[in-house]
Amino acid sequence: MTAPSTAPASSRGGRWIQHWDPENEAFWNETGEKVARRNLFFSVLSEHIGFSIWTVWSVMVLFMGPEYGLTPADKFFLVSMATLVGAIVRIPYTFAVAIFGGRNWTVVSASLLLIPTVAAFVVMEPGTSFNTFLICAMLAGIGGGNFASSMTNINAFFPLRKKGWALGLNAGGGNIGVPVVQLIGLAVIGAAGGPRVLLGIYIPFIVIAAVLAAVYMDNIASVKNDTGAAKDAVKEGHTWIMSFLYIGTFGSFIGYSFAFGLVLQTQFGRTPLESAYVTFIGPLLGSLIRPVGGALADKYGGAKITLWNYVGMAAATGIIVIASMQKSLPLFTTAFIVLFVLSGLGNGSTFKMIPGIFQAKALAKGLEGEEAAAYGRRLSGASMGIIGAVGALGGLGINLAFRQSFLSVGSGTGAFVAFLAFYGLCFAVTWAVYLRRSASNASATTAATEAKPQLSYAEV
Structure with missing residues (x-):
């Protein structure tokens, strides 16, 4: 048995594993x-803090009173631009692992978080x-x-x-960075602290x-772009x-996390x-339920769960519109939290669809066994970075819609009507x-049709 070697590669520094066969x-x-x-564990830690810094302005703007x-509209624009940059950088970050190594890039990406945090710490004053x-x-x-x-690294x-368990834990651990920074913000506000205190924490x-990643993580030499x-x-x-559908689920989750x-x-x-007091509840529940969406997709099919999840999201949004028009804070808050939960559920079911779709395409092309599995892994792995980036852009759309709605009618009602549509x-x-x-495929009964592989996505 050959153990994973962490001896440095001849032409690359750092902790490199030369043999890896999971x-x-x-x-x-x-x-x-x-x-x-x-x-x-250490990848989740870095990603968790990354999510917290990405969404820290959703808390910061609550501190920024009239004296600022x-x-x-200005505040919604600030959080919109944070969302935009976060979506765009997902694409180069996806491929950075194979260029620099997973451990090396985790150290770099964690260290880079000091730039926005220290910069905001310095300038945060009226x-x-x-x-x-x-x-x-x-x-x-x-x-x-x-x-x-x-x-990509995990x-x-x-x-x-x-992979399902590991990626689910990795994603959930990162997403929880959103409610954690909001909970810390709640504590700071409750203690009469200022925004600099939050940043200083x-x-x-x-x-x-960054130090723990450098000490305890590894690079895998065989990972190539x-x-x-x-x-x-x-x-x-x-x-x-799938990017479009992920806008509806993850875009909603991250957009509402910034805006709630x-x-x-x-x-x-x-x-x-x-x-x-209530801002953190929605993102927390939405993060925790993401693995449940994946598990339901495993059992019943991701497309079916995603379909009915959108029915639930539309119903919750309709209630929010009514509550907004009636100025009912309890109904508005409750429906908004339900919408968060459904967005998290949909995150799990939509992402679970991706490998199933490409596996179905492989079978329809006549591929079998390991050849089909390799085809599916190759395309699903490459598409996930694109889908994740485009989905995050949905958060930008949500915050810009809120900004326009408040500018036009003085409330978020108009934006929620657009989300409902x-x-x-x-x-x-x-x-x-x-x-x-898939329903039309099921009705095909001719021998010639039955002999030809059919695309069916109902169970993906």
């Missing part, structure tokens, strides 16, 4: 699992220009990229039979995460269809403390592409 059960049981779990001279705040908010967006590189460490934790797979994924229509407290404060006149469109696309076709 599909070999003997290797996995003897040494592989221990190494993989160690890397998973910012309108509600009298600072809006453009300065905008630059700091955009810099915070780099925290959104940690998710993409962490998922995907390489685990065998296929363990994170600076030492960023340093600790497959530029051909990336090009094929861009050309594949399902990559863009600000909407409560702006539309319902809540104080920063009153807003912070969008969820209806997501429902229609899911049914038309992934469920309607």
Whole structure:
């Protein structure tokens, strides 16, 4: 049995594992699992803090009272630009792992979080220009990229039979960074602390995460960029269809995470403390339920769960519209939290669809066994970075919609009506592409048709 070697590669520095074969059960049981779990833990830590820094401005704007001279539209624009940068950097972060190594890039990406945190710490005071705040908010967006590189890195460490559990834990551990920073913000506000206190709490934790990654994580020498797979994924229509559907789920989750407290404060006149008391609940529940969405997709089919999840999201949004028009804070808050939960559930079911879709395409092409599995892994792995990036752009759309709605009618009602229509469109696309076709396939009874592999996505 060959143990995973961490001897440096001849031409590359750092902790490089030269031999890594997680599909070999003997290797996995003897040494592989221990190494993989160690890397998973410290990767989650860095990604978790990355999510917190990415969304820190959702808390910061609650601190920024009239003395800062910012309108509600200004605040929504700040969080929108953080969302935009976080979405864009996911694409280069996806491929950075193979260029620099998973351990090396985790150290770099964690260390980079010091830039937006220290910058905001220095300038966070009344009298600072809006453009300065905008630059700091955009810099915070780099925290959104940690998710993409962490998922790519951990995907390489685990065998296929363990990937669902590992990636689910990795994603959930990162997403929980959103409610954690909001909970810390609640504590700081409750203790009458200022925004600098919140930023100061994170600076030492960023340093600790980078140091622990350097000491305890590893690079896998065999991980290489497959530029051909990336090009094929861009050309594949399902990559863009699933990106659209992921806008509806993850885009909603991250967009509402940024906007929830600000909407409560702006539309319902809540104080920063009153807003912070409930802001964290939705993202927390949405993060925790993400693995449940994946498990339901395993059992009933991701397309079916996603379809009915959009029905639930539309219903919750309809209730929010009514509550917004009636100015009912309890109904509004309850429905908004339900919407968060459903967005998290949909995150799990939509992401679970991706490998199933490409596996179905492989079978329809006549591929079998390991050849089909390799085809599916190749395209699904390359498409996940694109889908994750485009999905995060949905958060930008949500915050810009809120900004326009408050500018136009003084409330978020108009934005919620637009979201309701969008969820209806997501429902229609899911049914038309992934469920309607399977029904027509089932009706095909001719011998010639039965002899030809058919695309059926109902169980993906």
